Amino acid sequence: MASSSIKAISTTSPFKASSSASSQPPSSSKPSLLSFLHTSSSNPISLKLSHSHSHAHNSYSHSFLITNVLKTADSSETSVSKSQNLKPTSSDSTPTILVSEKLGEAGLQVLRGFGNLECAYNLSPEELCAKISTCDALIVRSGTKVTRQVFEAAKGRLKVVGRAGVGIDNVDLQAATEFGCLVVNAPTANTVAAAEHGIALLTAMSRNVAQADASIKAGKWLRNKYVGVSLVGKTLAVMGFGKVGSEVARRAKGLGMNVISHDPYAPADRARAVGVDLVSFEQAIATADFISLHMPLTPATAKVFNDETFAKMKRGVRIINVARGGVIDEDALVRALESGVVAQAALDVFTEEPPPKDSKLVQHENVTLTPHLGASTKEAQEGVAIEIAEAVVGALKGELSATAVNAPMVPPEVLSELSPYVVLAEKLGKLAVQLVAGGSGITSVRVVYKSARDPDDLDTRLLRAMITKGIIEPISASFINLVNADFVAKQKGLRISEERVAVDSSPGFPVDSIQVQIYNVESKFASSVSESGSISIEGKVKYGEPHLTCLGSFGVDVSLGGNLILCRQVDQPGMIGRVGNILGNDNVNVSFMSVGRTVQKKALMAIGVDEEPNKSTLEKIGKVPDIEEFVFLNL
Numbered sequence: 001m002a003s004s005s006i007k008a009i010s011t012t013s014p015f016k017a018s019s020s021a022s023s024q025p026p027s028s029s030k031p032s033l034l035s036f037l038h039t040s041s042s043n044p045i046s047l048k049l050s051h052s053h054s055h056a057h058n059s060y061s062h063s064f065l066i067t068n069v070l071k072t073a074d075s076s077e078t079s080v081s082k083s084q085n086l087k088p089t090s091s092d093s094t095p096t097i098l099v100s101e102k103l104g105e106a107g108l109q110v111l112r113g114f115g116n117l118e119c120a121y122n123l124s125p126e127e128l129c130a131k132i133s134t135c136d137a138l139i140v141r142s143g144t145k146v147t148r149q150v151f152e153a154a155k156g157r158l159k160v161v162g163r164a165g166v167g168i169d170n171v172d173l174q175a176a177t178e179f180g181c182l183v184v185n186a187p188t189a190n191t192v193a194a195a196e197h198g199i200a201l202l203t204a205m206s207r208n209v210a211q212a213d214a215s216i217k218a219g220k221w222l223r224n225k226y227v228g229v230s231l232v233g234k235t236l237a238v239m240g241f242g243k244v245g246s247e248v249a250r251r252a253k254g255l256g257m258n259v260i261s262h263d264p265y266a267p268a269d270r271a272r273a274v275g276v277d278l279v280s281f282e283q284a285i286a287t288a289d290f291i292s293l294h295m296p297l298t299p300a301t302a303k304v305f306n307d308e309t310f311a312k313m314k315r316g317v318r319i320i321n322v323a324r325g326g327v328i329d330e331d332a333l334v335r336a337l338e339s340g341v342v343a344q345a346a347l348d349v350f351t352e353e354p355p356p357k358d359s360k361l362v363q364h365e366n367v368t369l370t371p372h373l374g375a376s377t378k379e380a381q382e383g384v385a386i387e388i389a390e391a392v393v394g395a396l397k398g399e400l401s402a403t404a405v406n407a408p409m410v411p412p413e414v415l416s417e418l419s420p421y422v423v424l425a426e427k428l429g430k431l432a433v434q435l436v437a438g439g440s441g442i443t444s445v446r447v448v449y450k451s452a453r454d455p456d457d458l459d460t461r462l463l464r465a466m467i468t469k470g471i472i473e474p475i476s477a478s479f480i481n482l483v484n485a486d487f488v489a490k491q492k493g494l495r496i497s498e499e500r501v502a503v504d505s506s507p508g509f510p511v512d513s514i515q516v517q518i519y520n521v522e523s524k525f526a527s528s529v530s531e532s533g534s535i536s537i538e539g540k541v542k543y544g545e546p547h548l549t550c551l552g553s554f555g556v557d558v559s560l561g562g563n564l565i566l567c568r569q570v571d572q573p574g575m576i577g578r579v580g581n582i583l584g585n586d587n588v589n590v591s592f593m594s595v596g597r598t599v600q601k602k603a604l605m606a607i608g609v610d611e612e613p614n615k616s617t618l619e620k621i622g623k624v625p626d627i628e629e630f631v632f633l634n635l
């Protein structure tokens with residue numbers, strides 16, 4: 001048995017990059033919030049590699065920098081990983097924040113108080129790409145296209161993109177996610193401004209204000225030409241009953257309009273509370289005298305207003321768009337204006353901004369235009385600037401953002417409650433993957449949460465992401481964080497299923513225990529395999545610290561952290577002493593020990609050691625008679 005035990009200390013990872021233990025000091029199991037987003041709380045591989053790269057550790061993201069120096073072992077990784085592997089680190093101790101469009105002064109002050117602020121407006125795409133690798137954060141409005149090229153050019157340094165406003169259609173979210181870059185927006189501060197602008201366009205259009213103004217300035221007095229239409233009693237269809245749409249609806253009701261709305265995702269009772277009926281798309285466009293657009297631009301909403309849908313509208317309908325130009329097929333709108341199906345349009349947004357000067361739409365007499373001014377009030381801009389500055393600073397500090405667009409949004413109170421479980425989740429993932437024998441691929445993981453909480457009262461997204469991170473990080477060359485854990489898992493063909501089991505414990509704690517099972521793999525430590533044939537480990541939070549409580553069919557109780565030796569032996573006197581002596585004689589300090597038994601006269605010994613024993617010490621343990629197998633793990 002002893003010879004097979006020696007195999008058990010093999011540090012071969014089940015995937016390409018090695019998960020071998022290094023002689024790094026055990027790190028604290030207390031996470032910084034930053035660690036959820038940017039780091040492993042104690043990643044020996046990252047630590048090891050960090051020593052082979054020279055970079056400064058700065059005060060705001062010490063652990064971020066450590067973990068962002070990535071493994072280079074896996075030559076088959078995608079370009080994403082490659083570029084991240086090249087991650088440069090700042091030699092400056094403060095983060096650099098690039099603001100690429102005009103932002104309110106109050107927000108700039110918040111940013112100045114935190115980092116190196118660089119405001120560079122009107123950058124060309126090439127200039128932005130050239131600059132971005134020196135920036136930790138980028139703040140944009142709607143005018144900057146944050147493309148895949150920008151993330152590639154960032155070489156992994158860019159940690160957060162802040163969108164000072166709502167629409168994030170100018171940010172390549174998929175690329176951001178792949179690169180582990182958090183995207184946050186400022187979703188609330190410009191709602192009223194956009195709604196007011198929608199109403200301004202509605203009223204201005206219906207009374208020809210812009211055209212009449214231009215005509216007077218041209219020396220004309222055309223009282224008969226600019227006869228308008230009244231709003232009272234007319235039907236307004238609000239397309240998208242979100243923040244802006246509902247505020248537009250409220251205001252339009254005040255103007256005496258009959259308001260209906262189409263929004264496939266809005267709750268009907270919220271609309272009813274404002275006196276608005278939610279109707280189908282077809283019904284909305286067929287019955288409305290005015291149609292106001294307030295949905296986001298997504299692949300599903302792109303050009304939903306087209307020849308076919310214009311043809312279904314009431315002849316003489318009037319359209320207002322303060323959402324996104326791309327939801328309208330602009331050529332089709334010109335045709336609808338020319339045929340008289342659409343009497344007038346009032347547009348704040350365009351497919352291409354600014355639109356071409358000679359565009360038929362821009363030149364059309366019945367079209368009222370503003371240059372994307374929906375959010376442009378002093379009040380909204382100050383509000384948005386503060387909202388985004390705080391979100392970006394929070395993200396750079398490692399706080400999870402309530403306005404994250406591509407990562408779980410976790411309210412602070414939930415986060416503080418979940419923190420120790422998040423650490424447990426990552427440790428379990430890291431332990432489980434180290435038990436997998438090299439050579440086979442991990443494809444199926446099952447996570448079981450035992451909890452006394454109501455299912456609605458437990459958000460497992462963070463836990464799942466951290467388990468995923470724990471499993472993947474040691475076997476991937478990619479930088480893994482909350483943003484990209486799921487993406488990288490999918491890319492690797494790893495399927496993670498979750499299950500909730502109700503237990504009769506205190507609902508005061510969100511989770512009683514977390515079990516991680518890896519299916520269809522060989523284990524390098526047979527005792528970790530449960531009756532179902534999966535590698536199975538279970539852990540709990542005890543006194544705020546992560547503990548391993550079950551391994552295969554053995555009950556144990558060991559702190560999950562640092563260096564751990566697991567031995568299975570015949571359950572007989574003297575075994576603990578023999579192993580303890582070997583460690584003591586070789587100057588390896590034992591920090592804790594736990595023994596679990598099974599009915600078959602087998603015992604499982606878990607020994608925490610302050611440092612990694614050298615190979616000869618481990619070989620001596622392997623030669624102890626009646627030690628059937630053992631494994632050394634680094635958590």
Ligand SMILES: NC(=O)C1=CN([C@@H]2O[C@H](COP(=O)(O)OP(=O)(O)OC[C@H]3O[C@@H](n4cnc5c(N)ncnc54)[C@H](O)[C@@H]3O)[C@@H](O)[C@H]2O)C=CC1
Binds near residue numbers: 266294323324
């Ligand atoms: N012109 C400007 O300066 C501004 C423009 N906006 C734009 O206004 C739009 C709305 O913003 P918010 O109300 O803050 O966003 P929101 O997310 O609160 O509301 C959007 C609503 O659209 C709904 N929706 C999604 N798909 C839909 C579909 N296919 N049909 C109908 N409804 C659909 C959603 O369920 C949601 O209720 C966004 O496109 C945003 O970018 C927002 C602020 C300023």
Ligand SMILES: O=C(O)C(=O)COP(=O)(O)O
Binds near residue numbers: 167
């Ligand atoms: O918040 C939004 O979605 C807007 O469209 C506002 O855009 P802006 O920040 O004014 O470029």
